[in-house]
Amino acid sequence: MPKNVKQKTVSALEDVTLTTNEKILKECHVLYTHPDNGLVKIAEELGFTLLAPRKKITVILIGNHSAGKSSFINWYIEEHVQRTGVAIETQGFTFVTSGRKRESLTGNATLHLYPHFKPLQEIPGVVDYLATEVSTSKQKKFSLVTFVDTPGLVDGDMKYPFDVNEAINWLGDLADLIFVFFDPIGQALCKRTLNLVEELNSRHPERLRFYLSKADEAGHESDRQRLDSFFNKVESTFQET
Ligand SMILES: Nc1nc2c(ncn2[C@@H]2O[C@H](COP(=O)(O)OP(=O)(O)O)[C@@H](O)[C@H]2O)c(=O)[nH]1
Ligand SMILES: [Mg+2]
Incomplete structure (x- = not known):
């Protein structure tokens, strides 16, 4: 032909x-x-550079380590592309997007595919921890979305191979939506997560959405109600500022 x-x-x-x-x-x-x-x-x-708008919306998922971010992506696309578990499975940033064939791309290929994200390479170390998973899933509205899975956040001595706060702030500036996951058991009050959410909220309150994950593990009705009120408090705190 x-x-x-x-x-x-x-x-x-x-x-x-x-x-x-x-x-x-x-x-x-x-x-x-x-x-x-x-x-x-x-x-x-006319002598200047213009980038074409992206054809998909970008949703970045942030939250404590083990809050269920990667599981959410797998559930949404109905395919197991992201590793999940109680260990720190997601060390870097992974773009999960739809395409015609299933493939995994390295950091450099990712930046080539998404020129909007090129400035990320200016944050030392990030490119080595960047990847893309292209999935052929057509579930829900996946063909219109690119998810950005991020390293689980923890407090204390955990050493990230790059400036994780800077990278998440930068990605948050670029994303259309920022999903924040809190889980009832783990470390819902992780300081790093709350600080980051506060910073992102001061710049883009309209992009933030809060989710309480693992609701099935929240125990008795009374526990759930306590969680509900915790959650409402978080939401109103960030929405007021
Ligand atoms: N009970 C329960 N467990 C969940 C749920 N979502 C995720 N998990 C479990 O929580 C652990 C951490 O999930 P993961 O998606 O890797 O968290 P991430 O670090 O935020 O990406 C895994 O063992 C998952 O199976 C949920 O809705 N309910
Ligand atoms: Mg993960």
Whole structure:
């Protein structure tokens, strides 16, 4: 089959399979990337660089070590791409995104794929702990989302191989949504998590969403109510500031 016919067939197939939201995002993207009269090209002619908007929203998940961040991603996409467990499984940052074939990418390939995230390489050590997992899952709204799984946060002597606070703050500035996970058993009051949430909240209160994970382990009804009120307090504290 000639190449242009093949391309047309692929894009016709895409038009049928894409949802309305995906089509809108795709059209916005083409406004920027059209080779003849896209905004990126026009900007280039005027001497400055423009990045096309991302076609997906970026959701960064933060929280204490073992709060259930990676499990949430696996549940959402209905595929076990992220390791989970009580040990510190997620040491770096992993982008989990949808694509046509299942693959795992290194840090440099990740930055190549997501030029918006390139400034991350200025934080020493981060690129070595950066990866992307491309999944073919079509569950829920996954085709519209890129999740950023982050290292579990802990207090004390734990030594991170890069400045974890700086990296999370930087990613939070770029993300569309920031999900904060608190688990009832672990270390819901981890100082590092609370400080980070406070910093992010001062800049982007509208992006933050709080989740209480492992509700099934919250024990008796009275425990759950105590948790509920703890949770309400956290939410109102951060929403007021
Ligand atoms: N009971 C219960 N356990 C959970 C839930 N979500 C995660 N876990 C368990 O908690 C542990 C830590 O989860 P993980 O996703 O690795 O946490 P992360 O460090 O925040 O990524 C794992 O053993 C999970 O199986 C939940 O909703 N309920
Ligand atoms: Mg994890």
